[in-house]
Amino acid sequence: MPRAHQFGSADRPVTINDIAAACGVAASTVSRALNNPGRVNPATRERIEAAARELRYVPNSQARALSSGRTGAIAVLVSDVTNPFYFGVLRGTQQQLKAAGYAQLLIDTEDSGELEVELLHKMRRSLDGAILAASRLPDKALAKLAEDIPLVTINRNVRGVPSTIIDTPAGIHQAAEHLISLGHRRIAYVSGPERSWPNEARWRAAQDVAARHRLTFTRVGPFPSGRGSGPAAADAVLNTGVTACIVFNDLLAIGILQRLRERRVRVPEELSVVGCDDIFGADFCHPPLTTLTAPIEQAGRVAVSMLLSRLDRTTAPTARQSVMLPVHLTVRGSTGPLLSS
Amino acid sequence: MPRAHQFGSADRPVTINDIAAACGVAASTVSRALNNPGRVNPATRERIEAAARELRYVPNSQARALSSGRTGAIAVLVSDVTNPFYFGVLRGTQQQLKAAGYAQLLIDTEDSGELEVELLHKMRRSLDGAILAASRLPDKALAKLAEDIPLVTINRNVRGVPSTIIDTPAGIHQAAEHLISLGHRRIAYVSGPERSWPNEARWRAAQDVAARHRLTFTRVGPFPSGRGSGPAAADAVLNTGVTACIVFNDLLAIGILQRLRERRVRVPEELSVVGCDDIFGADFCHPPLTTLTAPIEQAGRVAVSMLLSRLDRTTAPTARQSVMLPVHLTVRGSTGPLLSS
């Protein structure tokens, strides 16, 4: 069968057989020499490696995947590629994956749980595993999926599914203490998407602190997490009459800041705003945003490490199931003392 | 050979043979029914499709790739995943690729030409094509690469390689006219990385306008295109004594803005700043950045379309070799009239 050879170079790509022929050994020996070095005589291995280098052999990952089941590809699912939060994640995963010789497949789930399962199911066989940054799936569906394909989640805690969690809830405590120490008593939590796990965790944390200080936090929202929701969110916050708010994430917080500026509400003199994540832009918006700095890139790296260690089923079947990453409060210009009026 | 079946589900995944068995036809017929509908009897095709649906058949892309040579994967190479400019590109490519049923491989070349060729060469066989956003390769290397693997570049013009070009140079004219109309006469161009093609194009455009108005633009730089270069760039600009500057890209421009703020140089009263691209953040930095708004996402989409149409070698061997996308000037707060002092 004369295949349609779609790449320009006239010469057929070098295969394991070419090397075998060149060395006078069987293809199987070449395969072993390259992947399972202990299995062949050091001398022949040396010869084979030399020949491979000489011929510029590049293994065909398709063929390898077909026979071994390992594809060398890991998918990273994000709910929206344009959300800067994921830039950090991608950066982290990219680094680790490349270092380990894996390819990174970027998948945008467009905030849809259905699309998420569908895509993952379709690609199941072409993937060695997946990292779910911000899955919108119900716990049950997620657990089920994890039986089909090795999974690690980021910011999502489901029993039985390894995860990397950024401990923003703990940070919420810091943020609240910060605001309270500045004299604020009426504080709002601006909620992100309702089905978002981190959103719920943050809200619970906010309630905790509130209770501890015998205060009540107002919840406004939910809002989709994008700058576009800023105006609505800002107006809602103003209606509540609070003097400070903690916002689900920086994207939304920045949107709020913009709206407040339009409405000539001074920040922080009239309203203090705290964000979450410390994304690109949080430091140069106006005023610079006080926020909970999350180790986003590290989260990506850790998630990859966890996934990879699960795949290397050579040793330790019991790796840590969940890693918690600490955050810290970064105080910038969007928070200040309560102005007694 | 009992393969290590690494995915939890006990039941072996459904193959084309299962369908064939279920329908009482040969595997080849199933293959044709699914990929080459005209080739089989509509009645049997119907039966086969029903069975496939019933059994939830998902084609194994590895196997398909091995035999057909088509992998269904397109790589998108960016020089730095954390550069917001690429968010837009990725968004665009993502959309189009998904619509066409392709998978998107994200590759970060870390601004290194060597890494770029190496990775591309390694993955050559697992790719149907690649999109190079911001290649750092010399023209010659790029042309050579294009013979091996279908390529489309973004913002890079090399003879023989199809490309999507954002016409920022034309925008530079608008930007310069804008500044000149505001009374500026001494203007600087803040240069990005020296080996960057768009950077050179923008500088040439700047020189053009300057000449037309019998002015001379000062060139400062080069600087790596990141916010980190902001301070150095800002200081360099101040040293030249210009009253306005056009900056290679928004990232750098935002960095400059930050530095100017630190140094208490008022923008635009003392110095006007124009960026390029209109990335995320350009509208909410302080002051909001006047910039050349580029159709970034569209560029990604167009690049994918061009690539895909090249792959579909069914018809028209002569698609357009190069598409030029227009930009426009978006005036915000970072430019203003020259303050006579």
Next chain:
DNA sequence: CGGAGGATGGCAATCGTTTGCCACCTCTTG
């Protein structure tokens, strides 16, 4: 009524690699 030709489906080779199993050789050891 015979043959041409189109429609339809099956056979089997093939893509490039991995890996279970076996054969062989060389030592070591009782």
Next chain:
DNA sequence: CAAGAGGTGGCAAACGATTGCCATCCTCCG
């Protein structure tokens, strides 16, 4: 010296699809 053990390497069967080629059957036309 025989037998077991360990180190090496080859054979051949997968993996799951695609596709060239051929066989069959039907239809239509001269």
